[in-house]
Amino acid sequence: MTLLRTQKLSAFYGDFQALFGIDVEVEQDETIAIIGANGAGKTTLLRAIAGALTTAPETVLFDGEPIGHKTPHEIVRLGIAMVPEGRRLFQSLSVEENLLLGTHSGRAGPWNLKRVYELFPRLRELRWLPATSLSGGQQQMAAIGRALMSNPRLLLCDELSLGLAPVVIRDIYQCLGVITREGTTVVLVEQDINRALDASTRFYCLQEGRLALSAPTKDFDRAALTAAYFGM
Amino acid sequence: MQWLNILIQGTLLGGIYALFAIGLSMSFGIMRLVNIAHGDFIVLSGYVALLVIWGTGLSPFLSLLIVVPVMFAVGYALQRGLLNQTLSGGLLPPLLVTFGISIIIQNGLLQGFGAYDHRLQEGAIETASLHFPGGIDVGVYPLLIFAIAVFAIASLQVLFYRTGLGRAFRAVSDDADTAELMGIDNRKLYALALGIAMIFTAIAGVLFGIRTIFDPAAGPIRLILAFEAVIIGGLGSMWGTLIGGMVLGIAQSIGAALDPTWQILAGHLAFLAVLILRPNGLFPRTRD
Numbered sequence A: 001m002t003l004l005r006t007q008k009l010s011a012f013y014g015d016f017q018a019l020f021g022i023d024v025e026v027e028q029d030e031t032i033a034i035i036g037a038n039g040a041g042k043t044t045l046l047r048a049i050a051g052a053l054t055t056a057p058e059t060v061l062f063d064g065e066p067i068g069h070k071t072p073h074e075i076v077r078l079g080i081a082m083v084p085e086g087r088r089l090f091q092s093l094s095v096e097e098n099l100l101l102g103t104h105s106g107r108a109g110p111w112n113l114k115r116v117y118e119l120f121p122r123l124r125e126l127r128w129l130p131a132t133s134l135s136g137g138q139q140q141m142a143a144i145g146r147a148l149m150s151n152p153r154l155l156l157c158d159e160l161s162l163g164l165a166p167v168v169i170r171d172i173y174q175c176l177g178v179i180t181r182e183g184t185t186v187v188l189v190e191q192d193i194n195r196a197l198d199a200s201t202r203f204y205c206l207q208e209g210r211l212a213l214s215a216p217t218k219d220f221d222r223a224a225l226t227a228a229y230f231g232m
Numbered sequence B: 001m002q003w004l005n006i007l008i009q010g011t012l013l014g015g016i017y018a019l020f021a022i023g024l025s026m027s028f029g030i031m032r033l034v035n036i037a038h039g040d041f042i043v044l045s046g047y048v049a050l051l052v053i054w055g056t057g058l059s060p061f062l063s064l065l066i067v068v069p070v071m072f073a074v075g076y077a078l079q080r081g082l083l084n085q086t087l088s089g090g091l092l093p094p095l096l097v098t099f100g101i102s103i104i105i106q107n108g109l110l111q112g113f114g115a116y117d118h119r120l121q122e123g124a125i126e127t128a129s130l131h132f133p134g135g136i137d138v139g140v141y142p143l144l145i146f147a148i149a150v151f152a153i154a155s156l157q158v159l160f161y162r163t164g165l166g167r168a169f170r171a172v173s174d175d176a177d178t179a180e181l182m183g184i185d186n187r188k189l190y191a192l193a194l195g196i197a198m199i200f201t202a203i204a205g206v207l208f209g210i211r212t213i214f215d216p217a218a219g220p221i222r223l224i225l226a227f228e229a230v231i232i233g234g235l236g237s238m239w240g241t242l243i244g245g246m247v248l249g250i251a252q253s254i255g256a257a258l259d260p261t262w263q264i265l266a267g268h269l270a271f272l273a274v275l276i277l278r279p280n281g282l283f284p285r286t287r288d
Helices: A040-052 A073-077 A096-104 A114-117 A119-123 A137-147 A166-181 A193-199 A223-228 B002-029 B039-057 B062-082 B083-089 B093-113 B140-162 B166-176 B176-183 B186-209 B217-233 B238-258 B260-277
Strands: A002-013 A016-027 A031-036 A060-062 A080-083 A154-158 A185-190 A202-207 A211-215 B129-132 B136-139
Touching: A002 A040, A002 A185, A016 A031, A016 A185, A016 A211, A031 A193, A031 B062, A040 A073, A040 A080, A040 A119, A040 A154, A040 A185, A060 B260, A073 A080, A073 A096, A073 B176, A080 A137, A096 A114, A096 A137, A096 B166, A114 A119, A114 A137, A114 A166, A114 B136, A114 B166, A119 A137, A137 A154, A166 A193, A185 A193, A202 A223, A202 B217, A211 A223, A223 B039, B002 B039, B002 B136, B002 B140, B002 B166, B002 B186, B002 B238, B039 B062, B039 B093, B039 B186, B062 B083, B062 B186, B083 B093, B083 B186, B093 B217, B129 B140, B136 B140, B140 B166, B140 B186, B140 B238, B166 B176, B166 B186, B217 B238, B217 B260, B238 B260
Parallel strands: A031 A185, A031 A202, A080 A154, A154 A185
Antiparallel strands: A002 A016, A002 A060, A202 A211, B129 B136
């Protein structure tokens, strides 16, 4: 079943066009990677899906319903949550308050404080600390936990590995497995191609705001990916 | 002993300035809205109370039962219907719009009530006082206002730090875009924030209307006092706002003791001194 579909999705920052007619499909229970060089439009695509950029209604369909015109908080209520690039935790809130903020959408489901603390035991020990006093990896866990607290059907993860040590990245990607087993579909945006391909079943490669290649991660032509990635 | 008396009277005077400042502090803290019409809303609350009292015969204190919900609704509707549309363009648009609202309120009141001054009459409590050894007299009413100011700020602290709504307010204040991405309806939250700010504005307006006369043009001076209390205390700190009000009140009392014509000037001078010595105020929010 198709959970999310974009059709001829274009997005703009003022007069600057960042996305040109992107068609992406995400099936229920898949993990999709979106890769591409800096400035290819990966983050823009996630922000357009999450409602942070205004687009035409029919260009983003979630569960068959047009959502391109909806505001971010309405989209969270429908079941799309975002782990934003750079984590963006709330600095005057404690770790636990950051997690609880995810409950404002009022969605029921498997995720609650207890389950998030089981997934990230370190966060339970640090729960009273200001969120921004945590290490980068712990902050990333808190950001993922905050998104999970809204019990999303679709989780959008923007650059989970950004600025983190390889061993921390490995831990975080292991947790993604638990999340998908709970029935959450995941879309990963990554610059770390190998990491993204390992964790996903299919990938889309963007180049300068256009879709350059899409293929299953099990079986694809490396040379074609290089060409799509670098535009050569 | 005379100085102790001045200190006490100034502190109590600070209570009403802190009440003036709470609404301003909240709307700036949560939505970076500098509400130029804030003083006029204080005065408007006094006139709404006047209408309630004329219409129902309630006492000023009891009129709050109607004035508070009315002003909450005014704040909610104003934010939802008008001010939310001004917030995406930086600091200037809300400044201009609230400046316009200020002029509309002043002229509307002038049209409706005339230029005469009014006062709300609460009876014996206005002049009651407590006598302490050493010749210190403390007015019951200023003491009551001070206690209400402390209670108001304490309740806001509970709201901000102990409730889900307060958590959302702090998150939106930190990073409005991310809060929206996490499922918070910023526009509704802002409307609630101005509504709650107006609750305290209404209380300040009625309490001060019992203490002092007001007329349609009385808003701007109240705005300045509120501004000064907020800035002296440090932006974003509610307890700082109370201290800011007290500094202002004490400076005015000292000025008045030296020469009655210096009262207002002394408050402004204290404000200038704080601006020069501690531009961020006495207690800028440290949890940043």
